[in-house]
Amino acid sequence: MASLHVFVCLLGLFVLCHSDCFFQELALKDLNNPPKGCVDKDGKQHDFGSEWEKDCMACSCTNEGLSCCSKIPDAATVEIPDECELVVHKETCSAKVLLKSDKTKECQPV
Numbered sequence: 001m002a003s004l005h006v007f008v009c010l011l012g013l014f015v016l017c018h019s020d021c022f023f024q025e026l027a028l029k030d031l032n033n034p035p036k037g038c039v040d041k042d043g044k045q046h047d048f049g050s051e052w053e054k055d056c057m058a059c060s061c062t063n064e065g066l067s068c069c070s071k072i073p074d075a076a077t078v079e080i081p082d083e084c085e086l087v088v089h090k091e092t093c094s095a096k097v098l099l100k101s102d103k104t105k106e107c108q109p110v
Contacts, residue, residue: 020077021069038066056093081107 026035037047038061046052046061053059059068071093075086080097084107088095097107 020074021067024066026063026065037061040066053093056090083107 024038026038028034037045037050039045040054040059046059046066048061048063051058051060053071056071057068058071059066061067072088072090073086073095078086078097080086083100084097085100086095087098087103099105099107
């Protein structure tokens, strides 16, 4: 059982390091009227130093720009054994590696 806990922890670290991310540099349009924060894809203003989550994306705003990373791993970035598959739960922004033949069982570490 201890090896399963280690596997899950390592998978979590791997996911954090290999999540899809993007950075949108802050555009300075008017030197006399500098921006007070970042504007997200929905047009909402976020103050510098703020952090938020939306649509399984963890975002932050700095004086350099807007940075967001997906909280859900991409199947292309996680090494999954052939007998297993990555099952994503968008409602909870989580994913599990499960056996294809029995989706009630998590895959064991190799």
